[in-house]
Amino acid sequence: MDNSIIEQRIQLSYRNKEIRAVRERMKKRRAKLQYLKVSSAAAVFAIFIGLTVYINTLSVESFIASTSYSYTTRNAITTEKSTLLIASEELLNQRYEYVIDLLEDEQHSDHKDWILLKANMGLGNFDKADNILESIEDDPKHLYYSRINFKFKVDYYLIKLFFSK
Numbered sequence: 001m002d003n004s005i006i007e008q009r010i011q012l013s014y015r016n017k018e019i020r021a022v023r024e025r026m027k028k029r030r031a032k033l034q035y036l037k038v039s040s041a042a043a044v045f046a047i048f049i050g051l052t053v054y055i056n057t058l059s060v061e062s063f064i065a066s067t068s069y070s071y072t073t074r075n076a077i078t079t080e081k082s083t084l085l086i087a088s089e090e091l092l093n094q095r096y097e098y099v100i101d102l103l104e105d106e107q108h109s110d111h112k113d114w115i116l117l118k119a120n121m122g123l124g125n126f127d128k129a130d131n132i133l134e135s136i137e138d139d140p141k142h143l144y145y146s147r148i149n150f151k152f153k154v155d156y157y158l159i160k161l162f163f164s165k
Contacts, residue, residue: 060163061094063155064118067147068092084111091115096122110136110143126160 087099099119120129
């Protein structure tokens with residue numbers, strides 16, 4: 001055989017090995033990309049299902065009840081109920097308009113802000129609730145400042161998004 005033919009066959013053999021290696025790497029990459037696509041889709045689906053279940057368990061009433069402050073234990077000794085105590089009880093009874101009317105003449109306090117925030121949420125008055133929430137967040141000395149945490153905000157905005165009237 002001619003030397004040039006032998007050299008060509010050696011080069012072809014070497015290139016064939018290179019091409020096989022490149023193809024093998026491409027197959028591995030495709031498999032990784034396919035796994036990434038499937039796992040991403042599964043993660044998005046799981047997050048969607050989880051969020052859907054969470055939103056279905058979330059309600060304005062349960063949110064208000066879970067964030068209520070018990071005035072009954074605080075004022076157990078007094079014989080006459082304060083306006084804030086009555087408003088707190090009526091808030092749990094879902095009489096939101098009555099609570100707002102009741103607190104209209106009450107002097108300003110951190111408790112009044114907190115109760116009005118939840119009463120306005122119950123009525124779906126999120127513009128007013130947003131203003132009250134913002135005033136609480138802007139005042140680090142507010143009694144309820146520490147209750148405005150990440151979970152509270154997430155629940156608040158989900159309620160606002162899905163349950164606003």
